[in-house]
Amino acid sequence: MKQQTKVVVAIDGPAGSGKSTVSSALAKRLGVERLDTGAMYRAVTWEALYSDVDLSDGDALAAIAREADIDVRPEMVVINGHDVTTAIRSAEVSEAVSKVAANEAVRVVLVERQRRWIDDRQGGVVEGRDIGSVVAPDADAKIYLTASREERQRRRKEESADCLASRDHIDSTRDASPLTVPEGAKVIDTTDQSVDDVVEEILRCL
């Protein structure tokens, strides 16, 4: 990775822990861009479902991750010219995404793309499951957000409790870069905290 001139903040945590809300507010405060890496895994999953690719065909999934034109911005997600901003949040994609994200070959390609995103911008706020552990282990701050299961389910009310529990299980037990608290990360429980309080706590880590 090149020398960064802006700050790099890695934000990891399970679904509903507050990553997207906190990352957006933090990026604004720091005047840097934000990357939602979960949206990249979701976009690849959407493309696989759209193209009728068998989700157990690792080579085909990796080919999508490698060859697809993926543009993830805070306000819009586009893959191969399709605006999938809403579609990637569908129940169908939410149910399938953990399986795609557990594929090692897919991860290698997307991690490379995420590192390039950071290099191109010379920094940024990056959120996901393996940012502090794999994508940017030298980040200026490594944050792991958590929240009670009840609160996480309340925040993800569009997702069934079964789906959330199944994603939690697959994401944290898979062989390839499972969700863990990265070494040296600051753990913040967001259950009863305001977004501003969490952002202030992260800023104090920089």
Ligand code: DC
């Ligand atoms: O953040 P999210 O819930 O939209 O992420 C969707 C899925 O993508 C999640 O179940 C796990 C996976 N993911 C991952 O494995 N690694 C990342 N860096 C980001 C997301």
